[in-house]
Amino acid sequence: MITLKGINKTYFGAVPLHVLRDINLHIDRGELVSIMGASGSGKSTLLNILGILDNYDTGEYLLDGVLIRNLSENRAAELRNRMIGFVFQSFNLISYKDALDNVALPLFYQGVSRKKRRLMAMEQLDRLGLADRARHLPGELSGGQKQRVALARALITNPSIILADEPTGALDSKTSCEVMQIFRELNADRGMTIVIVTHDPGVGEQTNRVIRIVDGRIAPDQ
Amino acid sequence: MxxxxxxxxxxxxxxxTLMRNKTRTLLTAFGIFWGTAMLAMLIGGADGLERMLRRNFEGFASNSAVIFANRRSISYQGFNKGSGWSMTTADIDALRRIEGVDAVAATDNIDQLPIAAGRYSTTTAVQGVDQDFMKAFLPTIRSGRFINESDQRHKAKVAVLGINVANKLFPAGNAIGEFVNLQGIYYKVVGIASQEAEERINGEKIDDTVTIPLSTLAFAFNRGDDVGAAMLTALPGWSPGKLKPRIMRVLRARHPIHPDDTQALFFFDVSEQFAMVDSLFMGITLLAIFVGIGTLVAGIIGVGNIMWVIVKERxxxxxxxxxxxxxxxxxxxxxxxxxxxLTSIAGTAGIVFAAAVLGVADTLSGVRFQISFGTAAAIFAVFLVLGIAASIIPSLKAMKIKPIEAINDK
Structure with a gap:
């Protein structure tokens, strides 16, 4: 599903920062993987590259057989929309839209009709047990509910992978467990490929494979 | 795409998004609203003022001049400076023979005389006119006819009543064929007339005047050959200004007036007034558009500003x-x-507001101030184009936002 070959990334600031050094990584379809590393290890940069939010300098990135390189903004947006479902630490829901509209938003950018996308969004919310919260604004939802809405939004386009950036970082431990449970179910029942970036070992433990990043390199498997 | x-x-x-900060949206919208309303009101106001001013000249042949004898400003042949003189009917005939002159309408008038018909009476101005009057001045004939050449030649005792006089003397209506008593002489009413213009040659508007043949007036009121004033129209290709030296030459030949005395004849060139009104209102309209669009642009810049802030915020x-x-x-x-x-809603509201104000001006003035639908559509197009222009820079800025920067921007 994901193949990285010799990925390098340097940020050219006042002092050039070589954040990713020769990353080689393969993730199969249906894997539940966590990427762990300390702050500044380069794990967020890796996630941005995986999510087509950032470019890399050298190497090769294949996502579901598509070479991700030198894409136009439009093509990148389209691939993000169709192949990747994002889940963020701070949920990143749009505050003035209710849960249903938030979930339906990716379909808006696909040009799906309003009626159809609201139907699909309702279905997603229902699956995640939020049908009764559909008309609530994000501000009226609990942290766990918000993250489930964000998950529904990530899932609605039926993406190839789910990329989650510290999905439990803003949640208490009980809610964290619930959210992780959902990730595990998605992986087990629907065969979703899921990549979770985290620095929380508790989260890492619940995934099937842990990739450790140290100083921009992948640490050998233990 | x-x-x-x-x-x-x-x-x-x-x-x-617009409702999230109502005060800010409202203030920005007000800028557009006001700009559009100003533009529409200024254009409508300029047009309305022009119509108001033109109304004063309505009914005047535009290629005409009003002349009458004035006091001498230079002593000449024993006549002191300040002494008066009079035009006569013979002068009028001489003026009619000048090349380029179409018609010369001689008039004379008498202020406020009592007039009666049956048991009704009132006071009225009386004017005498000849057959050329209808060529120079275009009164509105409400019923019957106006004074014609036959009346003038036969010193007919006929009268055309101004509409207001007719209403006072014949409140029941139909005055035509009835008689009115003016200073003991009975005149047959042959017509009822009014005028559109505010301007008057001398005395009252036709609405408040009784018009009789000039010859009858001269005879009945012992005026001799004197003529009060004349209205002169030029043939096509000629203008009153061009004819003025010839007119002066003819009159100097017939009356002792100093060759350098330009004051002795009052000469009011209507065509000059028309030309002046034309250029004046061309200027006013341009100014109105300039100021209006300026105000609108100020409002639009406000929109651009707010869009910029909104993009920053979001x-x-x-x-x-x-x-x-x-x-x-x-x-x-x-x-x-x-x-x-934002611009469309506020701009449309501005046009609607201006239309309402101009509508009130219409009713109050009796002149059309209202802008045409075409003008409104043009204003709509202007603010739409300006609104799009103002949104371009903020939207380009928004376009450049990278997802990664924005997500990390917490």
């Missing part, structure tokens, strides 16, 4: 949208539609 411009979601979002939201698949064009469309929605 398919964009969400027409999608209901787009418009719901616009409503939501950097992170735009980043999220980009992350979940919004193309740069989607973001541009979103920001532009907000700017366009």
């Amino acid at each position: 398919k964009t969400g411009f027409l999608d209901l979601e787009n418009w719901r979002e616009i409503g939501a 950097t992170s939201e735009i980043g999220i949208r980009r992350a979940i698949g919004a193309r740069p064009l989607d973001i541009v469309v979103q920001v532009m539609s907000e700017g366009i929605a």
